[in-house]
Amino acid sequence: MFGLELAPQELLLAFCIVMFGALSQGVAGFGLALLIGPLLVMVDPMFLPGPVVLLVSLVCALMVFKERSAVNVTNVKRTLVGYLLGTGLAAALLTSLPARETALLLGGLILVAVGISAAGLSVPPNRRVLFSAGIIGGFMGTISGVGLPPLALALQNEPGPRLRGTLACVGLLSIIMAEIALVSIGKIGRDEVLLACILAPAVVIGFLLSTLITRHIDSRFTRPLIFLLSGISAVTSIIKHF
Template sequence: MTFWLLLVAGAIVLLGALVQGTVGFGMNLVAAPLLAIIDPVLVPVPLLLVASVFAVLAMLRERGELDWHGVSWGVVGRVPGTALGVAALALLPPRGLGILIGVAVLVSVGLSLLSWSPRPTRPALVTAGVASGTFGTAAALGGPPIALIYQHVHGTKVRPTLGAYFAIGSLLSIVGLSLGGQLGPESLLAALVLFPFALVGFALSGPLRGVLDAGRTRPALLMVATVGAVVLLLQAAM
């Protein structure tokens, strides 16, 4: 990869980190499709490694408001959801699967705008965890299901809670990739090169959190979820 392509890739990761650091999720939604165009080597493993460390930073920054109860029940659902995602990849064509997941997210957002007001109750968290594990494994769109459950919660609780959830989920994925022999030196080197850009995005997101916390967290969550679903549908249509 040339120096200029490296800078472009870093800028993409910085933007994704800025979105996730401010909203609570979105790094993979922003960065994965663009990094795959620049150099397929950068996804999924290097981006997953960067995103997992970033999630820990987000969790620690606002850990005082972290909802461990919600995280634990979300992870309970994510485990079988991951297995469902693996099965879906094996049984369904990628294009049809992408369309199905994209439509499901858009329908959820539409219902939220009309009348649906989900709350982080135990059944809702487990259900969202199953959907997150399935969508995340099958199409790297695991953020919206959990984020939608927390759309009516203040941003100071949303960000560290999603950070903890993503950190645990990423760890599970990294262990699986390692056991599968996909965690090689090239992936580690790429992650090390990209991570400083993620740190810059994390630092820049600090002052912007207050903008969303002034009653704008829910619109931001819905917007990022919608953009991710639309990108997935466009990819499936190509």
């Protein structure tokens, strides 16, 4: 279908996965990359890393527009060099990493991201911490699309709008870096862009739905649920490719 080696039912399943991930992102402030990476790679390995990264960039752009007035520009600047270094390291690794090992690494990084997000550790958001969070986040984001948990941990005490706006801005800029790196090593091409375009409406639909139901859902319930689903899907992906 559309020149891709995917059956219609596989595309429909992928569409539903992405829509649910975008819905979770809009409700809880995260969830798209955590959920869709390991689930989509179980549908077909071609979803990783290019299409996942492209779809994450779309939801980051939507969130930047929504929270644009609350971005902390100083913290954004402090993280970007770190993200650039982490992105370069990941791109160098991906040039020689087979699909099976990439899928295993994805599952492992998702588990790390869930652990970081759920730990609730307290770290000071100083220059050194933000730089280090950028390196780790850039590496994770280029491979899996999940690059914000280290930064979210450092900024967890920021007010809600400022936290969401800053994370979304850094997320968008870092994902653009990742896309450039993946294009340069041949991991994003015509097929990956086409697949992301087919699934892009699912991101928009899920995000719009989230704006309608956010006020009716307690985020204290959605956050643990997303962590649980992400952890299960990551473990399942690792078992499948081990």
